[in-house]
Structure formats: structure tokens, C-alpha cells
Amino acid sequence: MPGASSTEAPALTPQFCFNEKLLRDFLRLSRSTIDDSIAQNLNALLTPAREGFDPSSTAVRQTDSKARKSIDPNTCSGFKNNILFPSWQTRSDVLNYCAGVATSPDPDDPDLILRETESARDRERVVNERLDPYSARFFPREARTESLANLIRNQRTVEEIIRARTWGMVSERCGDSSSWEAALNSWRHSNQR
Template structure:
């Protein structure tokens, strides 16, 4: 199995964020490539052929396979620093950018006029609650910024769950300690220092 590559960052623009299908597809592809196949990705780092095959290894049933499945710190470090954390950072960057788009004014919203017309009609409408108690209910159409904000909020929750699960596997196979948040923060600090010194 070849080494997985992080999904490259898309060119960020408000149009990218407002096209919710494309945004979801990017996140899904990135998660599928790295997180959903984390066990396979880590298994690909095992190199039993370097040690050679020991025929006596088949004489006794191996009950504790975790010791054999532990990866070298070099392989783990390389995977985390070159593949896992860059992938997570790219997704964080995309979600942060789209969150800023969702909270910014949207003068190019194609539905803004239709919503204003609906709102005006609703204000002019005469409602008799005694005849129809439900007629006073009005649910305005959601602006695309509100829809995007909801999507980003949901995807951030999904991201938390996925990263926690992925980090559990990485921690077990790589003897990693601490939370994924701390590990990612340390990686970001190292990247920042590297950029400053280069």
C-alpha cells in the first residue's frame, strides 16, 4: 500500500463555501483518505520484511498482537507530521475560512430580493388567529450565510469526533500521549518556528 497523501487544499473563495455540495465532498474525501482508513494507513508503515520471516512465529498463537503492531517512533512521527496533521490543518483552514464567510455580509446573495418580498408580504398579511391559529406562523427562508454557518457548525462537530477516534488509534499504535488538540498545537508551533527560521 502506498503512503497516503493529504488532500490538497482547495482554492478558497466564498463561491466554494456557498457550494455546500463541493465543501462537503472536499471534507468527505479528506476524511476518507486519512481518518476513515487510519488502521490501513498505519499498517502500511509496518515493515516486517526488513526483519525477515521467523518460522517459529507460527508455532505459538500470538495472543498479544499489540506489541508486534506498534510502530517505530520514526515511522509514527513521519506519518503524523507529514500526513495526519497537514490533513487536519487543511480541513481546519477550510472550515475557519467558510465560518468567516458565513459571518460576513453577503451582498451577492441571489435570494435576498425574494426574501425581502416574502417578508413584506408577511407584514401586510391580515391574520385572524381565531379562525386559523396556525396562519400567524411565518418561517422566513434561510439566508445562505445562515445555512453555511449551520453546515460549518455541524462539520466542526463531526471533525471533533473523527479526530478523537483517529487519535485513539494513533495513540495505541504509536505510544502517543496527550490529546490530539495538544499534539496538533505542538505541530503548529513547530511549523511556525520552521517558517521563521527559514
């Protein structure tokens, strides 16, 4: 397929997930390669000179979305099956793996001792709100698993929005009336064999 290519899946390790910058960068790069440039990727699938050049086509500016040529169904199918869905599946695999890491115990948490010390100190603290109204405030450090869980939750929401927007353009140009969830599940089912 011209234009787009799927992003390589990273090595899935807890260290990858806990490196939130690396995780965000992978998701951003994968989305920018396929979803953010979906119009260009779909335009690259057209073969404009198949019927020959029509000089009258330049007489009027084509701004109507109906004037866009639809893409050959086989070409569309190839793009969806070989580029779009594998990219989505890779991101789903990463998010699912990291969600599992976020819900697992984390014996290697570097801030665990510090949080336990703060918690013990907080239990022993005497608070006199009359003298210091802000002394009752205590903001415990968030465990890195909690931080990762929040990141995964946010990224899944972003993923839903991006896939809906991308699929809107794909279905408009390729004539696919199914939802992106149904199309992706159908692709997953056909690739399990």
C-alpha cells in the same frame, strides 16, 4: 509514506463555501483518505520482514491488541508530520475561512430580494387564527450565510469526533500519550518558524 496522501487544499473563495455540496465533498474526501482508513495507513508503516519471518507466528491467531507490533517512532513521526497534521490543518483552514464567510455580509445573496419581499408581505398579513389555525405559521427563508454557519458548526463537531477517534489509534500504535489538540498545536508551532 506508503498508502496515504494528503488532500489538496481547494481554492478558498466565498463561492466554494456557499456551494455546500462541494464543501461537504472536499471534507468527506479528505477524511476518507486519511482518517477513515487510519488502521490501513498505520499498518502500511510497518516493515514486517525486518526481523525475518517467524513460522511460529502463524501457529496461533493474534487477536490481542497487545500482539500488534508498534511502529518505528521515526516512521510514526513522519506520518504525523507529513500526512496527518497537514490534512487536519487543511480542513481547519477551510472550516475557518468558510466560518468567516458565514459571518460576513453577503451582498451577492440570490435570495435576498425574495426574503425581503416575504418579510414585507408577512408584516402586512392579517392573521385570523380562529378561521385558520395554521395561518400564523411563517417559515422565513434562511439566508445562505445562516445555512453555511449551521453547516460549519456541524462539520466542526464531526471533525472533533473524527480526530479523537483517529488520534486514539495513532497514539495506541505510535505510543503518543499527548492529546490530539496538544500534538497538533505543537506541530503548528514548529512549522511557523
